[in-house]
Amino acid sequence: MTKIKIFSNIMKSDEDMADKNRQLFEQFHIPVINIMSSPGSGKTSLLEKTIMALGEKIRIAVLEGDLQTDRDAQRISKLNVQVAQINTDGACHLDANMVNKALSAFDFNKVDLFFIENVGNLVCPAGFDLGENWRVNLVSVPEGDDKVIKYPVIFRKCDVLLLNKIDLLPYVQFDRERFKKEAWDIRPDMKIMEISCLTGEGLSDWFAWLKKLVSKNNI
């Protein structure tokens, strides 16, 4: 019984911290997006392309989550945006407490849109509210069209599903219709966009969605 009590206390304190983070973001009118996927689905590449396309008009900031390295943060920092790195020291997800500690690294008066790139993991990050407004999941084509049905917990909470690396569709077996049907079976209002961070195909829809978020928040 003690075990359960400790766990529920940890979860409760993490929920409180998520609310605290959310209040801070609301105070500055900043939409916050938690990006989640398997390792190597293209989270950092998506952020790079997004900053390159929108960075002149929208002030983007990025919080990078990673087990041990700062490679992703280094890639993002080359684009002259505010970026900070959380190293989880082997832990499999970000939580609201880790995020809260990292927020002091940002000047939120100069941020219009905030991304949190979670640890590459299609299981554990699902259970942790970081204080975000939106959850975006990436699945890349070579991972296979069965990922949604096999990892349903994370996709049940997914607002936007980006099917990335569609440039590889000619070279692998992937049934797009089955993939989308299984996603909508799990969450009928899930927004699905097909993109390639390599060729740029489909990214205009993603950029349009982000612009709408930011303009709504600034009204």
Add this chain to the structure above:
Amino acid sequence: MTKIKIFSNIMKSDEDMADKNRQLFEQFHIPVINIMSSPGSGKTSLLEKTIMALGEKIRIAVLEGDLQTDRDAQRISKLNVQVAQINTDGACHLDANMVNKALSAFDFNKVDLFFIENVGNLVCPAGFDLGENWRVNLVSVPEGDDKVIKYPVIFRKCDVLLLNKIDLLPYVQFDRERFKKEAWDIRPDMKIMEISCLTGEGLSDWFAWLKKLVSKNNI
């Protein structure tokens, strides 16, 4: 302090169970391989190809780990080998207790080689000994050449690293030399093989390694 005590007890009991599993496998002279990777790197496809190539001479059995579905076990069962499914009900890895409970489903008098396909996750399975003799990790080319350095814990314990989907090398950015160097920096005696489960390229090395394992165990 209570928290630590509970955790260490859980780990201890799990280590004991891993030893118990190992004793059972040794009793039947069966080499056991724990296969781990990100979601969609090709674990099940590798097992399918392996059974198709070796199944007539080597009696292979498979324990499938998955969050909720039995899709992988269904794929394997079509090949007429002994197979059982563990559904972790959302948990992010297999542990020795789960494996032990599933072992009663097998007739080990009719098994020469036993595979455990772990949950698709490059973080959490690393910490759990299931009683296996060998740890095999897959990384697929489209995941990127930085996976070993970004998820070092799981690769530190990796005996054989299979670089899968090499048929996609012409279509993505992937530095094979950097990838291999970073793997050997983490574990100098790691065996690395480059394969494609789609075209069959490189699989003969993998099959030869497995045959050697089985023949050694039968001496």
